[in-house]
Amino acid sequence: MLAYLIRRVAQSGLVLLIVGMVAFGMFRFVGDPIDNMLGQERTQEDIDRLRGQLGLDQPFAVQYFRFLENAVQGNFGVSYRQGRPVSDILLERAPATLELAAVSGFLAIAMGIALGVFTAIRRNGFTANFIMSASLIGVSLPTFLIGILLIYIFSVELGWLPSFGRGETVRIGNWTTGFLTETGLKALVLPSITLGLYQMTLIMRLVRSEMLEVLRQDYIRFARARGLRDRVVNFRHALKNTMMPVITVIGLQLGSIIAFAIITETVFQWPGVGLLFINAIQFVDIPVMAAYLMLISVMFVGINLIVDVLYFLIDPRLRADRAGAH
Amino acid sequence: MTDTPNLEKTPVRDKSRFAVAMESDFVYAFKRSPVAIVSTVVVLILVLSAVFAPLIAPTNPFDPASLNLMNGFTAPMEPNAFTGDTFLLGTDDQGRDVFSTILYGMRISLFVGVAAVLFAMVLGITLGLISGYFGGWTETIIMRTADVQLTFPSILVAMLIFGIAKGVTPVEYRDQMAIWVLILAIGLSDWVQFARVVRSATLVEKSKDYVAAARLIGRKPGAIMLRHILPNVLSPVLVIATISLALAIIAEATLSFLGVGAPPTQPSLGTLIRIGQGFLFSGEWWILLFPAVTLLALALSVNLLGDWLRDALNPRLR
Amino acid sequence: MTEPVLSIRDLSVEIPTRKGVVCPVDSVSYDIAPGEILGVVGESGAGKSMAGNAVIGLLNPPARIAKGEIWLNGTRIDQLSGDAMRRLRGKEIGMVFQDPLTSLNPLLQIGDQLTETMLTHLDISRSEAEKRAIAALQEVGIPGAADRLNSYPHEFSGGMRQRVVIALALCAEPSLIIADEPTTALDVSVQAQIVALLKKLCRERGTAIMLITHDMGVIAEAADRVAVMYAGRLAELGPVREILTSPSHPYTDGLMASTPLASRGKSRLHQIPGSMPRLNAIPDGCAFNPRCPYAADKCRHDPGPQGVEGRAACWFPIVRERTA
Numbered sequence: 001m002l003a004y005l006i007r008r009v010a011q012s013g014l015v016l017l018i019v020g021m022v023a024f025g026m027f028r029f030v031g032d033p034i035d036n037m038l039g040q041e042r043t044q045e046d047i048d049r050l051r052g053q054l055g056l057d058q059p060f061a062v063q064y065f066r067f068l069e070n071a072v073q074g075n076f077g078v079s080y081r082q083g084r085p086v087s088d089i090l091l092e093r094a095p096a097t098l099e100l101a102a103v104s105g106f107l108a109i110a111m112g113i114a115l116g117v118f119t120a121i122r123r124n125g126f127t128a129n130f131i132m133s134a135s136l137i138g139v140s141l142p143t144f145l146i147g148i149l150l151i152y153i154f155s156v157e158l159g160w161l162p163s164f165g166r167g168e169t170v171r172i173g174n175w176t177t178g179f180l181t182e183t184g185l186k187a188l189v190l191p192s193i194t195l196g197l198y199q200m201t202l203i204m205r206l207v208r209s210e211m212l213e214v215l216r217q218d219y220i221r222f223a224r225a226r227g228l229r230d231r232v233v234n235f236r237h238a239l240k241n242t243m244m245p246v247i248t249v250i251g252l253q254l255g256s257i258i259a260f261a262i263i264t265e266t267v268f269q270w271p272g273v274g275l276l277f278i279n280a281i282q283f284v285d286i287p288v289m290a291a292y293l294m295l296i297s298v299m300f301v302g303i304n305l306i307v308d309v310l311y312f313l314i315d316p317r318l319r320a321d322r323a324g325a326h
Numbered sequence: 327m328t329d330t331p332n333l334e335k336t337p338v339r340d341k342s343r344f345a346v347a348m349e350s351d352f353v354y355a356f357k358r359s360p361v362a363i364v365s366t367v368v369v370l371i372l373v374l375s376a377v378f379a380p381l382i383a384p385t386n387p388f389d390p391a392s393l394n395l396m397n398g399f400t401a402p403m404e405p406n407a408f409t410g411d412t413f414l415l416g417t418d419d420q421g422r423d424v425f426s427t428i429l430y431g432m433r434i435s436l437f438v439g440v441a442a443v444l445f446a447m448v449l450g451i452t453l454g455l456i457s458g459y460f461g462g463w464t465e466t467i468i469m470r471t472a473d474v475q476l477t478f479p480s481i482l483v484a485m486l487i488f489g490i491a492k493g494v495t496p497v498e499y500r501d502q503m504a505i506w507v508l509i510l511a512i513g514l515s516d517w518v519q520f521a522r523v524v525r526s527a528t529l530v531e532k533s534k535d536y537v538a539a540a541r542l543i544g545r546k547p548g549a550i551m552l553r554h555i556l557p558n559v560l561s562p563v564l565v566i567a568t569i570s571l572a573l574a575i576i577a578e579a580t581l582s583f584l585g586v587g588a589p590p591t592q593p594s595l596g597t598l599i600r601i602g603q604g605f606l607f608s609g610e611w612w613i614l615l616f617p618a619v620t621l622l623a624l625a626l627s628v629n630l631l632g633d634w635l636r637d638a639l640n641p642r643l644r
Numbered sequence: 645m646t647e648p649v650l651s652i653r654d655l656s657v658e659i660p661t662r663k664g665v666v667c668p669v670d671s672v673s674y675d676i677a678p679g680e681i682l683g684v685v686g687e688s689g690a691g692k693s694m695a696g697n698a699v700i701g702l703l704n705p706p707a708r709i710a711k712g713e714i715w716l717n718g719t720r721i722d723q724l725s726g727d728a729m730r731r732l733r734g735k736e737i738g739m740v741f742q743d744p745l746t747s748l749n750p751l752l753q754i755g756d757q758l759t760e761t762m763l764t765h766l767d768i769s770r771s772e773a774e775k776r777a778i779a780a781l782q783e784v785g786i787p788g789a790a791d792r793l794n795s796y797p798h799e800f801s802g803g804m805r806q807r808v809v810i811a812l813a814l815c816a817e818p819s820l821i822i823a824d825e826p827t828t829a830l831d832v833s834v835q836a837q838i839v840a841l842l843k844k845l846c847r848e849r850g851t852a853i854m855l856i857t858h859d860m861g862v863i864a865e866a867a868d869r870v871a872v873m874y875a876g877r878l879a880e881l882g883p884v885r886e887i888l889t890s891p892s893h894p895y896t897d898g899l900m901a902s903t904p905l906a907s908r909g910k911s912r913l914h915q916i917p918g919s920m921p922r923l924n925a926i927p928d929g930c931a932f933n934p935r936c937p938y939a940a941d942k943c944r945h946d947p948g949p950q951g952v953e954g955r956a957a958c959w960f961p962i963v964r965e966r967t968a
Contacts, residue, residue, distance in 0.1 A: 015474050030493035140626045142576045144583045145618055148603060156607060163607075218746035225700055225741075226761045226812060227734030236760070240751045259482040266584050267603075281489035281586045289489050300477055316796040317750060 008308050012301040017068075019297040023290035024067045027077070030286050076291035081283050086291045090273060095176045096166055097265070097272030101257050103188055104196030104264075108257070109250060112200040116207025117242075120215065121234055132208075138201040143260060147194040147267035154190060162187050164269040195264040199253045206249055211242045244315060251307035255300040355638045362634040365627035372624050376432040383426035388591075416612040418601065424612060427598055428620050434594040435624070438508050439575040443567055445513030446574075450520025451563065455551045457521070458528025469525070472518040480515035481577055487511035488586050501589040508587050512577050519566050527559040561639045568632035576625050595621040647718060648675035649820050649852040650699065655712035655722075657691070657698050659923075666923040668694045670876040671712070671950055676820065679850040681843065683867030683884065685858060685899070687920050691876040692856045696822045698722075699854070700737050701729040717819060735765040738813030742825035744805035748797035754781075754808050755793030758815055765816040780811040784841060803834035807841065814845060821846075822854045827862055839866045860903040864888055872896045875920055875931035878951035879958075892963065893956035894936045930958070938962075 051057055058066070070076070076086040119128040155163035167183030169176040178184030214220065215238055223233045262274035269275065273292060280288035356362050375382055416424050457465035475483060488511040495503050531537060532555070540550050581587035582596030583603075590597060595617050602614030657669035669691040676682045684692045697703050699714055701724070714722040716736060721729065733739070741747045749757060758777035762768065768776070774793065781789035784807040797805060806826065813821055823842060827835040843866050846853050855867055863870055863884065870887040872879040872895065880893040891897045901914030918935040921927060927934055933943040938960050951957035 015477065018474055026490055026493070030490055137626070140572070140629045141622070142580055142583075142625065144580060144599070145622065148599070148606070148614070148618070152606060218741055218743060219749040221702065222739070222741055222747045222809070222812075223749065224702060224730075225733055225739035226764075227730050227732065227816075228760065228764055229730065232760065232764070237749050237752070241749070255477075256479045259479045262482070262485070263580060263584065277485075278584050278586060281485060281492065284489065284493040286493060289486070293486060296478075296482070304477070315751065317798050 005308070008305060012305060015301055016294075016297055019293060020068050020071060021064065023071070023293050024064050026286055026293075027067065027290045028063065030284070071291075071294055076294070077287040079280075079285055079288050081280070081285045081288075086287045089276065089288065090291060090295065091174060093271060093273045093276050096178075096270060097258065097261050097274055099178060100188065100191055100195060100264070100270060100272060101254075101261055103192040104194075104199070105254050105257050107192055107196040108199035108203055108253065111196075112203025113207050113246075115200070116204040117211060117234070117239060119204070120208045120211035123212065131204075135201040135204060138197060139205075141198075143194060143198055143263045144267050146197055147190070147264060150190045150194055151267070161190050163190070166271060191264050191268045191270055194267065195257060195261060198260070199257055202253060203246070203250060207242060207246055210245055211238060214238045214241045217241070240314070244311075247310055247314070248307055251303045251310075255296075255303050258296060258299055352638060359634060359638075361630055362638075365630040365634070368623055368627040369631060372432060372620070372627070373436060375429055376436050379426075379429035379433050383423070383429045385423045385426045387422040387427045387430055416610075416616075418610075418613045419605070424616055427593060428595070428617055431593050431595045431598045431617060432620060432624065434505065434588055434592055435575055435578055435596070435621070438505060438512065438578045438588070438594065439571055441509045442512035442516065442574045442578070443570045445509060446516040446570060447520050447563065447567055449513065450517035451524050451556070451559075453517065454521035454524025455528055455555065458525040459532060459547060459551055459555070465525075468521065472521055475515075476518055480573075481580060483515035484511040484577055484581060485584075485586060487514050488581065492586075501591055504587065504589045505592060508578060508581065511581070512574050515577070516570055516574065519570065520563060523562045523566060524559050527562065528555050531555045531558050565632065565636045565639055568628065568635050572625050572629040572632055575621075575628065579621050579625075595624075646677055648677050648715075649680075649717060650676040650854070651713075651715040652695070652699070653713040653715070655695065655698060655714065656710040657694050657703065657707055658710040659707045661924070663924060667710070667926075668707070668876050668923055669698065672871075672873070672876075672878045673712075673950070673952060674871050674878065674881055675953075676852045676854060678819065678852055679846060680868045681846055681853045681855050681866050683863040683870045684854060684856045684873060685860065685863055685870060686873035687858060689875075689920060689923070690873040692873045693824050694876075695873075696739075696824050696854060696856050699820075700733055700739055700822055701726075702733075702739075731765070734761055734813075734818065735816050736818050736820065738816070738818040738821045740806075740809055740813050740821060740823040740826045743829040744802055744809050745829070747809050748805060748812075750797055753794050753796055754800075755795075758793075758812060761812055762815050776815065777811075780815045781808070783845070784808070784811040784814075785837075786811070802830055803837060806830060806834075806838055810838075810841065810845070814849075814851070817849070818851065820852045820854065822856070824856045825858070826855070827857070827859065835862070836865070842866060860888075860899065872899070872951075875926050876923070877931060877947075877957060879932070880951055880956040881953050890962075891956075892961035893932075893951070893958045894938055894960075894962065895932045896956070897962055898935075 074087045076090075078084065079086050079089055082089060115131060119131055122128040151163045154161045162183070165187060166178045167185070167187035168181040169178050169184055170180040178188055220233060220238055223237045228237070258274075261270075261272060262278055264270065265272045265274035266278055273295070276288060277292045279285070280292065380386070418424060418427065453468050457468040488507055491503075491507040491510060492500060495507065528551070537550060537554055540554055545553075578587060578594060579596030579599065582594045583600045585600060588594040588597045590601070593601065598617035599614060599621065602610075602617060605611075605613045652675070653673050655669060655672050656667060658665050658667050668689075672691070672695060674682065684695070686692045694703070694707070697707075698709055699716075699721075701721070703709070709722055712722070713720055716732070721732060724732070748754065755774065755777055758780060759770065759773040762773040762776060763770065766773070777793060778789045781792060786792055786804060786807055792800075797808070800808060810826075821842075826842065827838050830838060839862055842853060842855070845851060855862070857863060867884045869882060870884050871881045872887065872891075872893065874895050880887060880891065880896045887896060888900060891900050895916070898914060898916040902916060903913075916935055921931065921934075927944075929942075929944040929946055930936070930939070930948045933939040936943065940960065942959050946959070948957050948959050949955065955961075
């Protein structure tokens with residue numbers, strides 16, 4: 001297991017290095033950083049000073065190394081547009097995105113698994129068939145249309161929930177949270193449904209098909225033949241085996257949630273890093289784009305690693321291989 | 327419990343290719359599937375009206391001369407209070423006929439979608455053939471790149487490519503180039519699927535005798551790949567292309583909706599929805615609703631068609 | 645005569661298909677006495693497993709019992725509710741499947757699988773269940789049973805896993821075991837051990853066993869009586885010695901002649917021409933008539949008598965002189 005994990009960590013590191021290369025390439029070659037950072041009124045002196053400051057006079061490899069070094073320390077340079085350190089802006093924005101992602105991720109996983117199991121067990125039931133058909137439309141609906149639809153129903157027509165923003169937030173240290181105020185919680189409802197719905201349908205359909213596959217297995221028949229209660233057969237025997245392949249996908253979906261937050265945040269003008277990223281693209285604010293890319297890669301890679309570890313915890317067959325049984 | 331296949335089929339030789347095609351299982355399955363027929367009809371109607379938009383559309387929304395600001399915010403099928411003009415689907419804030427903007431917008435959406443998928447297809451097939459046929463470090467580089475790219479959602483990759491390309495393009499050309507940048511971005515974010523399928527099919531075909539035979543008689547690798555291997559991977563490629571088209575249309579709409587796609591001067595369906603969202607609260611629902619419904623119909627029918635194709639052509643891909 | 649553990653009366657199972665109803669089990673009757681091993685033989689698709697599934701109430705829909713009765717220890721069980729039937733499974737009827745590699749849940753320790761079965765059916769504490777689990781594993785010959793409770797299925801060999809499966813089937817002390825091809829997936833050397841184990845448990849506990857197999861060798865080794873099935877019908881039923889040495893149904897005769905048995909010496913193996921008909925293409929009359937060397941006109945129109953104890957389902961049973 002250790003060797004496997006080390007290999008996985010090494011692969012992850014390689015991915016991050018490549019992404020770092022891309023981010024650095026963007027930073028260095030897309031537009032001229034000097035142009036972007038200094039205004040129209042600049043002297044050659046300013047240019048040379050900044051060039052030295054940024055290390056742009058160094059060889060390429062040195063520059064890349066310094067970029068990585070800075071990135072590891074959380075230093076991604078200064079936003080062209082806002083003139084503030086990118087890391088400050090990201091830290092300020094991160095809580096909004098993470099809270100939104102956490103709520104929708106929880107929603108997607110909990111509802112997805114529950115509905116997937118339900119539709120698998122009641123395979124031929126009316127409700128199950130209805131849910132399946134509805135999910136097909138759900139998969140084809142672009143996220144932003146779902147958001148608009150929800151805004152139309154719950155904000156415009158019914159006036160129950162706010163259509164934009166985070167509501168009131170409470171500051172705890174460096175973290176701003178919307179969980180503690182009524183307006184904050186209300187503001188979370190529509191965005192988190194919008195963001196979670198697509199992932200929920202995916203997880204549900206996957207859980208359903210995996211569960212149906214597992215329910216066909218001999219050990220499920222054998223469990224029934226031993227007279228175990230349906231509840232035990234479905235949840236103790238079938239669900240655990242179903243979760244094996246589902247975990248991988250859930251891991252990937254969690255990453256996607258953070259990426260798809262870009263869309264949801266735009267629809268609801270949610271002040272998170274996704275909205276920041278979209279604005280950065282619109283204004284070609286390269287340092288922000290590069291930093292966002294690095295940040296999200298670290299998250300993806302981290303989630304993938306966690307999924308690998310979870311595999312070992314769930315499946316005894318993998319754990320056994322560590323002893324080198326064969 | 328399966329019946330033995332009917333071996334006494336009529337000889338096909340003296341029939342036209344069309345007649346043979348009409349008797350195939352594929353056409354039979356098509357005729358039996360209402361979903362396939364309905365979605366094909368919807369796709370055909372939408373594509374034809376997009377292609378012939380200049381002939382169908384009552385006005386050209388890009389021709390400033392045909393616009394009358396007085397016509398702004400006219401509700402569907404109601405005569406305008408000032409000019410008395412009536413519009414099938416109403417007008418937007420600038421007095422543009424919504425029906426016409428949808429037709430023209432769909433043109434751009436479809437063009438970007440089709441072009442992006444074609445680009446992704448050509449790129450993916452080429453890289454897939456090369457990595458499958460030659461193997462070695464070429465394969466390693468191509469497939470590792472694919473793996474890394476697959477780690478990220480393709481919409482994110484597309485956004486990033488769009489952002490970079492935008493940064494590289496001089497400011498004055500940005501709006502003009504936006505459509506092409508969009509095609510590049512979506513295409514580059516979507517080649518991996520094609521490359522993977524083509525590569526694995528190439529690996530299978532490569533080991534077969536007829537490829538060895540073609541090699542023995544001295545055919546060049548390029549000719550072998552194009553003439554012998556490529557035809558064998560076409561049906562999975564077709565399936566992926568159809569499903570990719572639905573995804574590309576949605577991706578384009580999403581990017582344009584986010585304001586990082588087609589510019590307001592060349593609005594696609596996504597841009598129209600972005601514009602329409604601004605009028606959601608003020609009651610001009612038609613500016614948003616009709617483009618949204620059109621996008622839905624387009625995406626859903628292409629998607630359903632793709633699903634059906636996948637089941638009909640290649641159950642293994644399920 | 646003691647009351648049979650299991651009594652099947654005129655049982656039919658049917659499956660509605662698009663092309664009409666097929667009948668994988670057709671009017672079958674047999675009994676199993678306490679401590680008796682009834683071998684049920686036949687080719688694949690003969691309906692022998694389907695009958696077993698009907699008894700334990702695990703027919704896969706749309707298959708269903710069309711007619712007939714199933715009695716277990718004097719109680720009719722074919723009309724029980726789903727939950728009442730579930731209580732019987734494991735408690736009164738144990739089941740052993742063909743493939744031990746897939747019969748055990750790979751993610752659960754075998755100790756857990758044993759105790760959950762016992763706790764479902766028996767009113768005992770968890771520690772008592774664990775004690776019994778160890779005893780059950782010992783009984784089926786798992787070495788170091790106490791240490792193996794926390795093992796996962798993949799840590800056992802195929803033969804050992806089948807022993808675990810048998811322990812699982814037996815742990816709530818049912819009066820009937822349905823063993824569906826219990827040796828088919830095992831190595832030949834292990835097969836004999838498993839057969840011997842089943843025999844031993846049957847003798848010691850007085851458990852009745854329905855031993856479903858297509859392997860005449862296993863039948864000869866283990867069974868007390870044999871039911872021969874062909875195309876869903878019972879061809880012949882009788883004590884194992886009689887069936888093996890003097891079969892009276894032409895199908896059984898062909899089956900015996902095509903099985904290598906050491907006792908028969910070096911005579912050439914026989915083949916039955918043709919193959920068993922598909923369920924949707926069972927011929928009129930006796931199902932075996934197209935392959936039967938003795939078939940007469942009558943056999944092609946009339947299905948013949950029902951097979952029961954001591955009477956083959958045949959118009960022209962083979963009559964032999966008893967040599968013993």
